[in-house]
Amino acid sequence: MIEPPDLLSLDSAAKDALIVALVERVNALTAENAGLKERQAAEVAALRAEIAALQAKLDRPPKTPDNSSVPPSRGHKRTEFVKNRDKRNAHPGAHRPLDPHPTHRRDILASVCGHCGADVSGSPQEPCEAYDRIDIPPIAPEVTRVTLHGGRCPCCARRFKAEAPAELEPGSPFGPNLRALVLYLRFTQGVAYERLSRLMGDLFGLSISEGALVNIVAAARQRFAAASAAIRARLLNGTVICSDETGLRVGKRSWWLWVFHHGQNACFVTHPRRSKEAVGEFLGEVRPRVWVADRYGAQAGWAEDQQACLAHLLRDTQYVIDQGDDVFAPALRHFIGLACDEAERRDTWNDATLDLHRRRLEAELDRVLTLTPAHPAGVKWKGAIEKLRPTLLVFMSNRDVPPTNNESERSLRPTATYRKITNGFRSQWGAIEYADIRSAIETGRRQSIGALKAIKDVLALPPPPALADTG
Secondary structure, three states, X not given: OOOOOOHHHOOHHHHHHHHHHHHHHHHHHHHHHHHHHHHHHHHHHHHHHHHHHHHHHHHOOOOOOOOOOOOHHXXXXXXXXOOOOXXXXXXXXXXXXXXXXXOOOOOOOOOEOXXXXXXXXXXXXXXXXXXXXXXXXXXXXXXXXXXXXXXXXXXXXXXXXXOOOOOOOOOOOOOHHHHHHHHHHHHOOOOOHHXXXXXXXXXXXXXXXXXXXXXXXXXXXXXXXXXXXXXXXHHHOOOEEEEEEEEEEEOOEEEEEEEEEEOOEEEEEEEOOOOHHHHHHHHOOOOOOEEEEOOOHHHOOOOOEEEEOHHHHHHHHHHHHHHOOOOHHHHHHHHHHHHHHHHHHHHHOOHHHHHXXXXXXXXXXXXXXXXXXXXXXXXXXXXXXHHHHHHOOHHHOOOOOOOOOHHHHHHHHHHHHHHHHHOOEOOHHHHHHHHHHHHHHHHHHHOOOOHHHXXXXXXXXXXXXXXXXXX
């Protein structure tokens, strides 16, 4: 602790110097205190602004599947309990319809009367009741032992051996139907290799190791890659492409599974990035005429015209209504519903009628955009719609363009289920092959072909040149 100076021992000059130093010290402390107060006031203002922003977020309505892109599985399930239900108004009974093509038929004739016990075997009888009994016969693998005979040629004295018949060549012991079933269970039903090995033993009595299952999957890579390349080529030859993406786990990294589709063709692509790089690698030098997607930036700027997904806009508009806008958003919701109704009926119109309805929709959109919302959410949403206006009615000028991107959501739904079941892939080649298999399955679905049949069709195709060269 510093001892204060003895003022009595100081002369007048020293006292004056001490007074000046104290005054300067007081002024410095006063200035420092003023700076601290200003900084405190600024921090308080910033904290109050942050609290106000957080309070505004708390006041916003929750994101639901009805007003956002939240999946239905994460939405709140409303359960209504009905008390004192009138049991007299029960729904009519239902039963399983009879099989139109039963495997076997058994006509049972009565031999005795159930009332008096008289012999009725010679009496005329008619059908009184018919029902089916459905069962599955025991399933066992069909094993064909192939023995190739040979000997020594009496002419040239060289050894000879019989040629293997078609589809029974030496090599892997597993046939095409078994391979297709393994791929179907693994990539459609999400059965893991360990469980799949046990399933084959329990259900079919077939002993097959996990390594053999992996080899079956790996052996099909090039065939499905060739099928996916053919689907991609057909897509790029068209004029319209729809796209969307979803998350995918590969190893310890987050990848993305993209789908590009239109009409009867759908191509899935795995990529480590959710950016324009993935779309650019898929398109190469090709640029379609119209692109259909949501408002994600990586899917914009790839075509002459862009069709915004009206279903996404409808949900976003509903969220603006939930926030409190009662001027612009309700009118826009009505317009989007009207546009979707027109899209459903456009195939029944000729070109002149279609153009008339397009001009009516444009006039209605002009009227909606003249509205002036008062709510901040409505003002912001109106600005976004004004920028999106060229992308709202492209489908009314081109019959091949869908008004929504819902088909992309339907195509990605099985992949999201598969991701939840399996938690992703350990290797990159597994993820790439999954995308190729999904391309074949989804393309088959659009052509009314089942998943198992689509896999069999790909395995039945001639092997690609790279695979044929290696034997």
